[in-house]
Amino acid sequence: MSEETIDMNRIPASVAIIMDGNGRWAKRRHFPRIAGHKRGMNVVEEITTEASDLGVKVLTLYAFSTENWKRPEGEVSYIMSLPSTFFNKFIPKLIKNNVRVETIGDITKLPAKTREAVDNAIEDTRNCTGMILNFALNYGSRLEILNATKNIASKVKNGTLNINDIDEDIFSNNLETSGLPDPDLLIRTSGEERISNFLLWQIAYSELVFVDKMWPEYHAEDFKQTIIDFQNRHRRFGGLVNK
């Protein structure tokens, strides 16, 4: 039997989201693409607050991929202004909600002002002990896996690691998500059903949920519904609960 209410005892601890559809949402309304990204940023705050209220422990958001540099320069530079806008608008509320900001991806390649805003968000939420809001910025999973491989290889080469001791835990601990739980649930908005180089190793056992709504129109109620869908899947998968 599928349920229509959230089971607060079975909230996914770790949720990852590919926030897709901002440009398409704008285009449909004859707005410039950047209007979609601006809306998308406001949705980040809304979903973050909802996830934190529900008791999610880690929320990982794909904000900017290593591929996104190929977009028009004006669009990239607008996107790069969002961490600073987000910081000014929302960080006090995140602190009040005890949310800690972290990042994965190579933030050293971001414009200095963007990096500053991100560093400030990390610094100002350092002592928060609630949900981790993990932004993937200039992130690509294959590159992350290559870097983990190089790290491990260099430890073998310098004699601090035995080749036979390389196992899944060692590998996980050399990824940028080291110490964070793998996603229980991966959500992609906008109807696309691809992973697009996001957390390839980490989603080995995740439930994948693809939703048709575009990111700017995905709200707290939609997020709750996605979690209900996730819980209903688990009920079937477990095979015990409904027997």
Ligand code: V07
């Ligand atoms: C970005 C808004 C969400 C939709 C997808 C792309 C555009 C929030 C941040 C952010 C990142 C770090 C931080 C504070 C806020 C962000 C980028 C793009 C690059 F410390 N939204 N958002 N960063 N978009």
